[in-house]
Amino acid sequence: MTNLQTLCLVGGMCVVTFGIRYVLLPFSGRIRLSPQVQRALGYVPPAVLTAIIVPMSLMPGGQGLNLSLHNSYLVGALATVLIGWIGKNLLITIVGGMSVFLAWQWVLSAGVL
């Protein structure tokens, strides 16, 4: 990429991202959200996050479904869910899940399975 192309890329991404995050605010005085819409928006965080997590875990690398034990993303994700379910502590969930993932990758690379 040339310097100019890089500048266009970063500038374009910046404008687009900030624009999306900001655009509703100047009009917010005129926007009235009904209680139904507000309740619907409550489902936004879990729905969006899940839509990001699931393909990353079940289709790592963007290839087809990989539901085997050789998929350390899947094993790590299941372990993270389990740890989070039992522990109910965000920090332990993230660190624990990451540890299981790295340990499983090591197991796979050592050729144990």
Place this chain on the structure above:
Amino acid sequence: MQSRKAEFFKGARDTLPLIIGAIPFGIIFGTLSAGAGLSIAGTMGMSLFVFAGSSQFIAMGMVAAGTAWPMIVLTTFVVNFRHLLYTATLLPYLQKLPRRWQALLAFGLTDETFVISVGRWCQGDDSPHKRWYQLGSMVFMYSNWNLCTAVGIVAGQMLKGIGGWGLDFAMVAAFIGMVLPYLKDRPNYCAVLVAGVSSLVFHGLPHQLGLIVAALLGVAGGVLADGLLASKPVRAVKEQGE
């Protein structure tokens, strides 16, 4: 009542677990630049001015694949479109703020800061300083993200194979940790289930459109379940669950 400073640091502290999750993710983003063909300035510039982790990753992958920049910007638009829903969710709270505050908080409205600060805004107390909570979360995320990007750029020059370590799993772990607290009633289970299944079904759509489609279907699933459950007598719902 909490002071501004107390709110700021509370916001930063509550974001700490997610920061831990973002550290490997930020580092790996920096390391990828070496192999992808994006200059150090371009890589750092993305973290400084775009500040949207998953879209930065996708952009990096597209740069590596030789995609033209307008296509990458278009994809960024689609991938980050979910943030419009975030602003919409926070609208009742942010609309009372001065324009400058709105712009500042909008710039830092990442997945992590949104999920953490929406919890604070929704709390019943009428503290006038809740904005400082969100600012604390966002400043902490931003400094960490840029520091990690810089560390990653240096690490990428030194450790050539670091891209293959799978450190991007940290994002999956952090996001799972963020979803779990929502799984407290059936509509939320339904939203997650629908979003998850449709994210696989629509994964093949161009420009990562599948993410938006799956998210919207997930929200629809939650609303639908909410409506169905509300129309039944409470006892019937309870009996089903036991």
